[in-house]
Structure formats: structure tokens, C-alpha cells
Amino acid sequence: MKLVRVGNKGQERPAVVDSQGVVRCIASFTADINGDFLAGASLNALKKTDLSTLPVIDNVQRYAEPVKGVGKFICVGLNYADHAAESGKEVPPEPVLFTKATSSITGPNDNVVIPRNSTKTDWEVELAFVIGKHAKYVSEADAMTYVAGFTIVNDLSEREFQLEKAGQWCKGKGCDTFGPFGPYLVTPDELGDFNNLDMWLDVNGERMQTGNSRTMVYKIPFLVHYISQFMSLQPGDIISTGTPPGVGMGFRPPRYLKAGDVMHLGIQGLGEQTQQVVADS
Template identity: 55%
Template sequence: MKLLRYGPEGQEKPGLLDGEGKIRDLSGHVADISDDALTPEGLAKLAAIDVASLPVVEGSPRLGACVGHVRKFIAIGLNYADHAAESGMPVPAEPVVFNKWTSCIVGPNDDVVIPEGSTKTDWEVELGIVIGKTARKVSEAEALDHVAGYCVINDVSEREWQLERGQTWDKGKGFDTFGPIGPWLVTSDEVADAGNLSMWLEVDGKRYQDGSTKTMIFGVAKLIAYCSRLMTLMPGDVITTGTPPGVGMGQNPQVFLKGGETIRLGIEGLGEQTQKVRRA
């Protein structure tokens, strides 16, 4: 299934994308794409619905983040060796874990807003993991049983605040609008191998990132198992898994967002995002 949330900000309704690319309304069956709806039992109930019986949503409504009520937005840094190299940082021996504040989450096509005074706002296409089953100290062998699905994430980053203002990465990662998620959550049964998906990102039509999740240092199962040792993962928690090379910071000379650009990004089988960039 491709699950989504649509409607005005703060008033999103649950839906799914049918085989013809039409949005179908799920609000008669579930309150939101969150919490219990993401558990194995909740997803089984949604999968049993006759899609043809669901109302078609007319027009082209705004898409919200494909997951509601995200308790934790966990991010993994330097998870591609070639991205670590372009960042001038060593390949990590263990996953680098930091937070993106949940208040940064927006829809996949909402504007990205450059913070006041920023001169180093950057982009990062990433694979998102959506947790569907409580995970506490799980093994790698068990880890994938705890996944509801996957999605596209743009881990927007302000590099000065991330790297030059006290070495606390969280500072540069959680500004408002820095977490576009979606367009939809693709349930894990429809993703044959999350560790082998092509991914790309363009700014104003120029392709900067063109990679694959197969070059991740730490794969999906490893990341879930590792994070579940640090915290209890709960349904609706999101882990964004790192980015391949091609970020603005890695260009020579460096390229950062100034406002007025259009960002397009996508991951094989998981859909695409488009964001307009504007200054605060």
C-alpha cells in the first residue's frame, strides 16, 4: 500500500494511492496514518479494505507528511562513505545518531524556508524508515519485522549551525520546514530490498545527487537494532538513514540555497518531492 495524508496543514486526512494514481479517502476506516494504524494488525486491516469502495478524492489536494504523530524523528549521519569523504570526516565505526525536531516536519511539496541570517542551507535526499512495531533491544535478525514502511525524506541542513556553532548537529537540522516527508509511506511488503534503491536530487534542474541505498555503511536492519538499544522505538517513529554524495557543502566551490530555487528529489518506488525554497 501507498499510504498518505492530504489536506490543509494541521487538518490532514488519511488516504491511500490506488493503482491508477488516484487518492482514496481512508477517514471512514482510520483516524490518521499514525500510532495503531501502523502496527502489523493495523496495516492488515487497511490491506483488507476493498480499495474500489473508498471515496475518490477529487482535484490535487496538498499532501502532508505521510506519517502523523511522529514522536521521534531520528537521523543518521555520514552513513555513506563517499558522503563522509566529501564532508571531510572519517567513516564512522558506529552509526552517528542525532535528532531532527518533530516541529520541522512538513509535507513533501511544502516550501523549504531558509532561516533568518542563514548562508549555508543545504539539501540531502534520504531513505526514511517508519517504525510499525515497538522495538526495544531487538536483534538485526528481528529488526525488519518492526518496519511499517519506507518514504522519501529531504534532510534539509543548515551547515553553519550544524558544524560551526558548538558541534551539536541537532542545531542545524531541526529548523522549521527542514523535514519534508513523503509523498507516501510505501508499506514494507511492497519494497523488495530497501538496501538497493536508486535515489537522486536536483536543484533548478541540475542533478547534484545520484546514488543508491546499496552504498549505505549501516543498513536498515543494523540501524533499527542499534537505535533500539538507545531508545524504545514506537509506531510512527521515523529514522532517516543518511545521504549519498552530492550535497552543496561537498561541491567545489560550495553551493548553498539562497532562496527562489526549486528542489526535486526521489527514491525508486517511493515517489518524488518538489519544494520551492524561500527566505524567512
């Protein structure tokens, strides 16, 4: 099942995309796609429904982030060995965790705003997953029962803010619009093998990143287990799992985003995103 939220900002409606690519309203099941819906009985009821009986939403103008009211936005750093190498770092002996501000979340095709005084805004295509029920001290064997679905995140990063200023990475990771997310939340039964998904990112039509989730160092079941040892996870929380090589920082000389650039990115089975880069006004 591909869950989506569609509509202009502030007017989003919950929906599902059927096997023919038709967007159908699920307002009879939930007022919105959020943690309560993902953890509740309504999602199970929807999975048993003949989607062709649901009303069609025509002329979709905008896909929003597929989950509303995200509580935590957790990311895993340096989780691809080849990306760690291009960053000049060793693969960490255990997962590196950081958070993005939830105010960075935006729709998958909304504009990305370069922050004021930024000269090093960078791109990162990432496979992400969303938690579907309360998780604390989860075993690796049971971890996938806590995953509601998978999605795409562009983990945008301002490298000067992130790496050259004192303090933690969050300064360069949590800027407004730095968390495009979606278009779909794809349930595990539909996606299949999440350990073998091709992913890519282009800037102005030029291929920058090419990767596959099979080269991820710390796999998703382990990440659910590991993170839940330090904090509880709630339905609707996002965990983004790291990026393959090809980020702007890794080029010699580095290449960063500027106003007018267009990013186009995708992950096998999870759809695509397109973002126009604009200056802060």
C-alpha cells in the first residue's frame, strides 16, 4: 500500500495510491495520516478494503509529506562505507545518530530554501522508514514489526554550519526545508526487499549519486533495535538511514547548491522527488 497526503499546504487530504496509480481518498478511515492512524485499527481495516471502491481524487497538484505531526526525525550518519571514505572518515564502530528539526520537513517536491549566509548547501538521497508502534528496548529479531513503512528523504546539509561551526551536526541539518520527505509511505508488504533498492540523485540533470541499500553498513532491523536502547520511538517517528557516495562535499573541488538548481532523486519502489532551489527571501 502507498499512503500519501495530497493538497496545498494546510489543506492536505489523506489518500492511497492504488495499483493503477489512481489516488483515492481515505477520509472515511482517518482525518489524516499520522502516528495515531499508523498505530490504530483503521490502517488494518484499510488494508482489507477493495481500494477501487474508494473515491478518486482527480488533478492532484501537490504531494505533501506523507506523515503529519512527526515527533522525532532521527538520522544515521556515515552508514555507507563509500560515503564515509569520501567524507574522509572511517566507518564508525556503531551507528552515529543525529536529529533533524521537525520544522525542516517539507513535501517531496516543495522548494528547498538556501539559508542566509550559506555557501555549502549539499544534497543526500536517503532511504527512510517510519515507526508504526511504540518501541522501546526492541530486539533485532522483532524490529520489523515496528516499521509502518518506507519513504525517501533528501537529507540536505549545510556543510559549514554542520562541520565548521562549534557544536553538533544539527546546526547544518535542521534548516527549514532541509527535510523533503515522500511522496509515498510504502508499507513493508508492498515494498519487498528493502535491503536491495537502487537509489540516485541528479542536480540539473547530471547524475551525482548512484547507490543501493545493500551497501548500508548498519541494516534497518539493527537500527530499530539499536536506537530503541537509547530512547523510545513513537508512531510517526522518521528514521533516515544514511546516504551513498556522490554528495557535493565529496567532489574535488566540492560542488554545492545554488539558487536555480533543480534536484531530482528517487529510490526503487518508493517514487521520486524534484526540488527547485531558491534563495532565502
